[in-house]
Every structure is written in structure tokens, then in C-alpha cells.
Amino acid sequence: MTLKKRYEDIMDRINVTDEMKRRILNRMQAESMDPPPVKAVHFRRYRRFVPFAACFILLVAGVWGAAQIAPPVSETPPPSGVQVIPDIVEAASAEELSGLVGFDVADLEGLPFEPTRTCYTAYWGELAEIRYDNGQEEAVFRKSAGSDDNSGDANPYDTTCGLTVGDAAVTLKGNSGRYTLAVWSANGFSYSLSITSGATAEEWTAMIEGIV
Numbered sequence: 001m002t003l004k005k006r007y008e009d010i011m012d013r014i015n016v017t018d019e020m021k022r023r024i025l026n027r028m029q030a031e032s033m034d035p036p037p038v039k040a041v042h043f044r045r046y047r048r049f050v051p052f053a054a055c056f057i058l059l060v061a062g063v064w065g066a067a068q069i070a071p072p073v074s075e076t077p078p079p080s081g082v083q084v085i086p087d088i089v090e091a092a093s094a095e096e097l098s099g100l101v102g103f104d105v106a107d108l109e110g111l112p113f114e115p116t117r118t119c120y121t122a123y124w125g126e127l128a129e130i131r132y133d134n135g136q137e138e139a140v141f142r143k144s145a146g147s148d149d150n151s152g153d154a155n156p157y158d159t160t161c162g163l164t165v166g167d168a169a170v171t172l173k174g175n176s177g178r179y180t181l182a183v184w185s186a187n188g189f190s191y192s193l194s195i196t197s198g199a200t201a202e203e204w205t206a207m208i209e210g211i212v
Contacts, residue, residue, distance in 0.1 A: 091120040094130065101128045103189070105143055110207050112199055113137045139195045141211075147185040151192035157181070161201055165208045174198055186212050 091097040098105045100122035107118070107130065115132035122128060127144040144150045157173040157180075164170070168186040172179040178198035184191050191211065199207070 087124045089122050091122060094120060096120065097122055097128050097130070101125060101144075103128075103143070103145065105130070106211075108132070108139070108141055108193075108207070109210050111139050112195065112197060112203060113139075115139070137195070137197045139193065142190075142192045144190050145188060146190050148190055149183050149192065150190045151181060151183055151194060153181055153192075153194060163201060163205060165205055166212045168208065168212045170204070170208060172201060172204055179204060182208060184208070184212075 089100060091100055094105050094107045097120040102125065105128040111132060113134055113136075116134040117132070119131040120129070121131070127142060127150060130141045132139045132141075142150050142152075153173075158175050159173070159177060159179070161172040161174075161179065162169065163172065165184070166186070168184040168191075170182055170184040173181040173183075177200075179201065180196065180198040181194045182192065182204055193207070193211075
């Protein structure tokens with residue numbers, strides 16, 4: 001049906017003014033020329049996926065950016081010693097440990113058990129640690145400059161005992177009369193020694209006499 005015929009059919013059914021006729025005709029012409037509107041259903045169908053797509057793009061961009069700024073992994077081993085983490089270095093002997101910390105450190109004698117393994121470690125070039133063990137018992141000896149407690153032991157103890165060994169004032173800590181930790185300072189250095197099996201005050205005095 002032509003546009004004119006459609007107009008005449010409409011005019012036959014209603015009585016309108018000339019102004020109304022003109023508006024109706026213009027409207028019909030505009031509708032016949034405009035393309036049909038795009039159905040919104042397609043957009044609504046895929047709109048829910050837009051946030052996921054955006055997150056995926058951000059994730060890919062972040063991974064790519066991290067890969068660009070990440071430093072290359074070094075495949076070159078450390079030149080000497082075993083670098084566990086920065087500033088913590090294992091040594092092969094008490095002599096090598098002494099060189100790492102800058103003061104003399106000697107192996108202990110008179111422990112209440114026979115060690116089968118000894119580990120020497122320097123912390124930050126300031127604290128020397130010697131760890132002895134035989135698979136069942138362990139002893140940890142530490143030495144550093146100054147007078148602060150360097151044991152790192154914050155465990156609660158029900159028994160504390162003070163004794164003097166040479167020029168050193170020693171504090172023993174333990175439970176049920178058996179002491180597992182000794183802390184003291186002498187000649188500008190701090191010392192600590194812990195033993196898992198513990199020892200009596202007399203046994204501690206003998207061990208510390210060999211150190212100070």
C-alpha cells in the first residue's frame with residue numbers, strides 16, 4: 001500500500017484539522033524512512049559478560065606489566081659460603097665464623113652430650129652462632145658485641161638462678177631445678193647457651209668456665 005493510500009484511509013476514519021493532517025503525514029513519512037530500531041535484547045543478553053571481560057583484560061595487563069618490571073633471576077651461585085638469606089651466612093669452621101663477625105669464636109667443650117653435627121652461622125656480620133646436635137639433643141651457643149641478651153629465647157621459665165663464673169654474672173633459666181638456658185656478658189661481649197636436655201647449676205658452672 002502506498003503512502004498516499006494509507007493517508008486517505010486514515011482520513012476516511014477520522015475528522016482532523018489541516019494542522020493535524022500535516023503532522024500525521026510528516027510522522028508517517030519519518031517512520032517510513034527511519035531504519036527499524038535495534039533490538040535491545042541482544043545487548044541485554046551480553047551485558048552481563050562485560051564486567052568479566054574487563055577483569056580479564058586487567059588481569060592480562062597486570063601479568064604482562066609484572067613480567068616487564070621483574071628483575072631477572074640470577075643463575076650465578078654465591079662466590080663463597082652458603083647464602084641462606086641476605087646477611088645470614090654459614091661457615092665451615094669456628095675460625096671462618098670468627099672472620100665473618102670480626103671477633104674470636106671458639107668451639108665449646110664439656111657439653112653434656114656428644115655432638116655428631118656442628119653448624120656455624122654468622123648473622124648480619126654481628127652475631128656468631130654455633131649449633132651442636134646428635135639427632136636427639138641440641139645446644140646453641142651465641143656470642144655478640146655488647147651486653148644485651150642475644151639468646152632470642154622468650155619462653156617462660158619457672159626457675160631462675162644467678163651465679164658468678166670468673167668476672168661474668170650468669171643468669172640460668174629452667175624448670176624444676178634443671179636449667180636449659182644461660183645468659184651472661186663479659187669483656188664487652190654477650191653470650192648465651194641453651195641445651196635441650198638441661199643441666200644443673202654445677203654443670204653449667206663447669207661449661208661456662210671453659211668459655212670465659
